[in-house]
Amino acid sequence: MKYLGIDLKKPKIGVFDFTSCEGCELQLANKEETLIDFLSLVEVVNFREISSDQSDNYDIALVEGSISRRDEIDRLKKIRAKARVLVALGTCACFGGVNHLKNHFPLKEAVREVYGENSVDTGKVKRVGDIVEVDLEIPGCPVSKAEVEKIVVNIVTGAEIKFPKYPVCVECKQNLNTCVLDLEKICLGPITRAGCGAVCPAAKAGCLGCRGPAEDANYESLIRIMQEKGFSEFLIKEKLDFYNAFSGVVA
Amino acid sequence: MSQKIVIDPITRLEGHGKIDIFLNDQGDVEKAYFQVPELRGFEKFAEGRPAEDMPQITPRICGVCPMAHHMASTRALDDLYKVDPPASAKKIREMVYSAFMIEDHALHFYFLGGPDFVVGPTAPKAERNILGVLGKVGLEVGKKVIGMRKELRELIVLAAGKVIHPVFGLPGGVAKPLKKEDQEKFIEGADNAVEFAEFSLQVFNDIVLKNKEYVKAIVSDTYTHKTYYMGLVDKNNKVNFYSGDIRMVDPNGKEFAKFAPRDYLEHVAEHVEPWSYIKFPFLKKVGWKGFIEGADSGIFAVAPLARLNAADGLATPKAREACDQYFKTLGGRPVHHTLANHWARLIELLYAAERMQELANDPDIIDPQPRTIPVNIPQEGIGVVEAPRGTLFHHYKTDNRGVIKKANLIVATQNNAARIAMSVDKAAKGLIKKGKVNDGLLNMVEMAFRAYDPCHGCGTHSLPGQMPLILRIYDNHGVMKHEIRRE
Numbered sequence: 001m002k003y004l005g006i007d008l009k010k011p012k013i014g015v016f017d018f019t020s021c022e023g024c025e026l027q028l029a030n031k032e033e034t035l036i037d038f039l040s041l042v043e044v045v046n047f048r049e050i051s052s053d054q055s056d057n058y059d060i061a062l063v064e065g066s067i068s069r070r071d072e073i074d075r076l077k078k079i080r081a082k083a084r085v086l087v088a089l090g091t092c093a094c095f096g097g098v099n100h101l102k103n104h105f106p107l108k109e110a111v112r113e114v115y116g117e118n119s120v121d122t123g124k125v126k127r128v129g130d131i132v133e134v135d136l137e138i139p140g141c142p143v144s145k146a147e148v149e150k151i152v153v154n155i156v157t158g159a160e161i162k163f164p165k166y167p168v169c170v171e172c173k174q175n176l177n178t179c180v181l182d183l184e185k186i187c188l189g190p191i192t193r194a195g196c197g198a199v200c201p202a203a204k205a206g207c208l209g210c211r212g213p214a215e216d217a218n219y220e221s222l223i224r225i226m227q228e229k230g231f232s233e234f235l236i237k238e239k240l241d242f243y244n245a246f247s248g249v250v251a
Numbered sequence: 252m253s254q255k256i257v258i259d260p261i262t263r264l265e266g267h268g269k270i271d272i273f274l275n276d277q278g279d280v281e282k283a284y285f286q287v288p289e290l291r292g293f294e295k296f297a298e299g300r301p302a303e304d305m306p307q308i309t310p311r312i313c314g315v316c317p318m319a320h321h322m323a324s325t326r327a328l329d330d331l332y333k334v335d336p337p338a339s340a341k342k343i344r345e346m347v348y349s350a351f352m353i354e355d356h357a358l359h360f361y362f363l364g365g366p367d368f369v370v371g372p373t374a375p376k377a378e379r380n381i382l383g384v385l386g387k388v389g390l391e392v393g394k395k396v397i398g399m400r401k402e403l404r405e406l407i408v409l410a411a412g413k414v415i416h417p418v419f420g421l422p423g424g425v426a427k428p429l430k431k432e433d434q435e436k437f438i439e440g441a442d443n444a445v446e447f448a449e450f451s452l453q454v455f456n457d458i459v460l461k462n463k464e465y466v467k468a469i470v471s472d473t474y475t476h477k478t479y480y481m482g483l484v485d486k487n488n489k490v491n492f493y494s495g496d497i498r499m500v501d502p503n504g505k506e507f508a509k510f511a512p513r514d515y516l517e518h519v520a521e522h523v524e525p526w527s528y529i530k531f532p533f534l535k536k537v538g539w540k541g542f543i544e545g546a547d548s549g550i551f552a553v554a555p556l557a558r559l560n561a562a563d564g565l566a567t568p569k570a571r572e573a574c575d576q577y578f579k580t581l582g583g584r585p586v587h588h589t590l591a592n593h594w595a596r597l598i599e600l601l602y603a604a605e606r607m608q609e610l611a612n613d614p615d616i617i618d619p620q621p622r623t624i625p626v627n628i629p630q631e632g633i634g635v636v637e638a639p640r641g642t643l644f645h646h647y648k649t650d651n652r653g654v655i656k657k658a659n660l661i662v663a664t665q666n667n668a669a670r671i672a673m674s675v676d677k678a679a680k681g682l683i684k685k686g687k688v689n690d691g692l693l694n695m696v697e698m699a700f701r702a703y704d705p706c707h708g709c710g711t712h713s714l715p716g717q718m719p720l721i722l723r724i725y726d727n728h729g730v731m732k733h734e735i736r737r738e
Contacts (some may be wrong), residue, residue, distance in 0.1 A: 025312025203412025
């Protein structure tokens with residue numbers, strides 16, 4: 001049996017980081033209690049956070065971070081050429097993430113602000129999918145380890161990989177949380193893909209949409225509600241722009 | 252001598268640690284330069300965003316210590332909106348922050364810096380890692396460390412929503428009150444943490460302090476610098492991680508200055524070197540005199556060693572006792588031995604656990620209204636906390652809607668940058684002679700900066716012995732003679 005071109009056997013997996021905070025990798029490494037079980041499913045051949053072993057022979061490449069330098073582009077293309085399945089891991093890889101905020105400024109200005117007249121190799125922040133073909137996107141800032149584990153298990157067993165189509169709002173309601181919009185905070189829960197367990201609204205913080213658009217989201221309705229609540233156009237746009245996850249989806 | 256090292260302004264992660272060593276005619280070290288990639292691109296792209304987003308934007312600088320940025324940012328927002336959070340909110344924040352400190356310090360001791368000592372500085376590279384540590388102290392200890400860190404992370408989730416990129420800090424308080432049953436979990440976790448901290452100090456005592464060779468290395472001149480020290484202190488001049496005034500002591504341990512965070516620019520300035528993208532903070536009133544130590548040089552240090560030096564001890568009983576023993580063993584205050592950071596870190600771990608215990612038992616923790624709503628018009632705010640790796644400054648200026656016009660961050664590792672550079676230079680000069688370089692020497696040079704636990708994402712979260720590092724050695728004509736890479 002094959003799934004995404006992979007035989008049903010212990011796949012070799014490599015984890016790679018680009019421009020990011022490494023939080024997604026840490027998320028995978030941190031939960032030590034399931035790490036051993038997780039590692040028994042796959043053969044890790046490249047995961048700098050937890051092991052010094054490195055090999056260029058892998059079936060699955062988990063790629064964290066967005067792409068902002070020429071050498072990153074070259075490295076990503078090499079990984080793509082070797083990997084049979086390339087997974088964009090986390091919000092930076094899927095959408096650009098917080099790093100993309102740099103794109104709002106002329107590059108020269110950003111460099112000068114930080115490094116004066118010294119030149120540095122840096123470009124517009126791009127998504128992994130802007131550079132190479134991506135087989136699977138796992139969003140989240142950081143990713144949910146439970147979800148990544150479930151997906152890897154599905155890859156190994158050949159089961160279908162499904163993300164919730166419904167929004168975070170549904171999970172939040174199921175958890176009987178107080179609605180964050182009712183607390184007079186902007187919340188993108190109604191338009192953001194579920195799967196995180198609504199952790200931010202559960203902590204009474206508005207969802208910033210790190211998991212990107214839900215499939216049946218009603219954008220107009222949410223924007224109307226936020227306008228009715230008196231949030232300015234600037235604030236609404238700014239929240240939608242936070243991770244670059246809604247660009248091209250919402251005007 | 253002007254080998255230029257390029258570090259991307261946004262990613263720290265592809266920036267490997269870089270040490271450039273220049274040799275003279277005799278093959279001895281002329282000068283060694285150490286680079287830590289810096290993170291300051293974030294200051295630019297914060298401009299134009301609402302200040303309320305800063306506790307969400309800035310943790311994303313670094314997945315290693317997001318809580319430190321979240322907390323510094325939240326405290327900067329308190330100051331920005333001139334709002335004094337209720338006592339309950341301050342206690343919840345400090346309790347959660349203490350849990351984070353324990354988790355982070357434990358990570359460093361057992362996984363990152365500790366292996367140098369627990370396994371041994373000259374042990375083969377392959378053994379200087381967590382597995383080597385477990386081999387030495389036993390699997391049971393490993394389970395204990397894993398269990399403790401898991402429990403602490405679950406507690407952080409309970410109060411702060413997420414461990415990586417927490418969401419609970421708001422200007423004037425915290426987003427979510429804690430319930431009675433949450434409090435009970437915190438009390439239990441804190442009790443376990445105190446026991447864990449005492450146990451960790453015992454491990455250090457048995458393995459390091461009882462080994463004369465190790466003690467000799469700690470107090471050796473190679474790893475010693477007489478500098479100023481900085482740390483946050485409470486009103487009794489005891490160490491505090493969450494709030495207080497900034498206290499500086501001179502190389503003799505005497506108070507040099509004590510000031511409120513909002514006055515930091517009167518005391519701290521930044522020096523620029525042509526070979527580095529890091530700006531080196533120094534004491535304005537002493538001045539920048541180059542990479543030299545002593546009372547006439549404005550170079551100062553932060554992080555555990557510095558914090559214990561800059562305060563008059565610790566506020567909790569068990570940690571106080573451990574701290575007394577530390578100064579007694581190392582010849583009184585201040586302690587100038589860089590490698591003593593490892594010991595100081597464990598004493599802080601015990602303090603954080605005891606502090607967490609005190610706060611968890613405080614009835615205010617379950618106040619249903621842990622927030623004061625801000626009503627003032629924002630203009631400028633400064634927030635300072637002690638990150639695990641040292642004093643962390645967040646400084647924002649906004650328009651009257653609270654939109655960021657200017658942001659300045661001085662991160663902990665930057666505060667230590669000048670002293671780290673001196674440490675690496677001194678270690679290289681002391682260890683590399685007549686052009687001879689080997690793996691053991693490289694580790695001894697690395698140890699000089701690993702003790703600071705530089706927040707260098709790739710470095711801090713790679714196992715020691717395999718810290719991504721490029722070391723290049725140049726002859727007197729600037730020609731590269733050796734390159735050692737650890738990817």
